[in-house]
Amino acid sequence: MHVRAKSTAAVASTSDLKKKSNGCSSSTTSSLANGITPQTSIYTTGLSRLREHYTTSIQEDIMITSYRHHHKARKQVPEGVRVELKGNKHLKPAPRPSSPNEVPELVKIDVHCMMKEAITSKYYLLSGVMAIQSITGQTPEIIFAKKGVHNWKLRKGMPIGCRVTLKGDKMYQFLDKLVEVVLPRMKEWPGLPEGSGDGTGNIGMGFPPSALSLFPEIESNFDMYPRMTGFDITFNTTAYTNLEARLLMSGFNMPFQKSNHSRKAATAAAAQRAPE
C-alpha cells in the first residue's frame, strides 16, 4: 500500500450520477507543443446545481444577514510575535469587516475514513478506499500513522485511513447527494447540533457504517464491498464564526437542531415585531 492509487483509475470507476462532460486525458506535464492536452485545462461545462443555488439564492441573503455596520476589531497580534494561550487553545484568525467580496462560501469538503481493522491487516483498508472513491468520484490518499500507540498495537507509518479533498463541482455534487439522498434516509437523525462548528468557520460531522449503504453508488452493488466503514466529513468555509458557517450550510439544506431556548427566542422576537 505504499503506492498512491492512480487518478486514472478513479476516472474509470466514477458513478453514473456524475456528469462527465470533459474528455479524460491522463498526461499532466506534457507540453502543448507535443499536441497533448494537459489535464488541468479541461473544464466541465455542465451545470452545478448547488453552486448556482448559492450564487443566485443564498449568497445575497448571507451577505445581508451577516452584515455588521461597525466592525468589532479584536486585539491584533503583530506578525512574528509568538502568543501562547493557556490549555490547548490556539489563535483564531480575526474576522474581517463585512465586505461584498468576502461573503462566507464553501471552499472544500474533506471526507476521511479511519479503519481500526487496518492495524491487524492493511488490506482491510481497500474496502474503505474503494467505498470513498465510489462516493466522491475521486481517489483518496492513504493516511499513515504519524506516531505509534502501544495500546492499540499501532506503529508509526502504518496505513490506517484514507482521505479525499473535494473542491468545486465535485464538492457541490457530493453535497447535493448527501443532502438530497443520504441525510433524509438516515434513521432518527435530528440534524447537526445547534452549536456545531470549530470556532473558525468549519463544520464537521461523522457517519456510522450503516450510512455508507445509503449512498446510491454503494447501494447498487453492496456485495462488492467486504467491509462497511464509518467516515467523517468536514465542511471548510470562508466564514470566520460558527454562526456564519451554520447559516451557510443551512442554505444548502443541511438541517440543524433547534433547541427549545432558541425556539422561544424566535417566537418572542416574532411576537415583539408583530404589534409594531
Next chain:
Amino acid sequence: MSSPFIRSAVTAKTALMRAAGRPGMKKGGSTSLNGDARNDLIKKVLFDAPARPPVRLSSEDMARHETIERAWKLVRQQHKQEQAAGLARKFEMMRKANAELEATSPLLFKHSQTKERNAVFPRQLRTLTDTPPKQIWNYREATKA
C-alpha cells in the same frame, strides 16, 4: 467475526472473481488479501489499472481546443464580474441605508444591529431544480404553522 457487514468470499460472484484474474478461484483454492477475493479486484481497480494513453491533437485541433478554452474562461470571467458587481451594488445600498438610519435614530439603529442568534435558513428552503417536485404544496404542513 460478529459484524453483519463482513461477507465471506463464498457469497461473492464467481464471474467477477475470474475477472480479477485469480487462478485459484477456478480450482476453488483460498486467496490472499484476508482470504477475500473481492479485495483482489479492488486492489486491481485502484492500483493496477493501466494508465490511459494521452490524447494527441494536431496543431489545428490544438488551436481550436485552446480557442474554445479561452472563450469559456472569458464567459465564466464575465459572469463572475457581473455577479460581483451586483453584490457590490447591493452592499453599497445597504451600507448607505445603515448610515442614514444611524444618523436618524440611534435607538432604531441599535435594534437593527442586534441579530437573532443561531439564525439559519428555514428547513423548507427549496434548492432550484429543472422540474417541479412531485408534491407541489403540502397543505398539512402549511396549515400547521
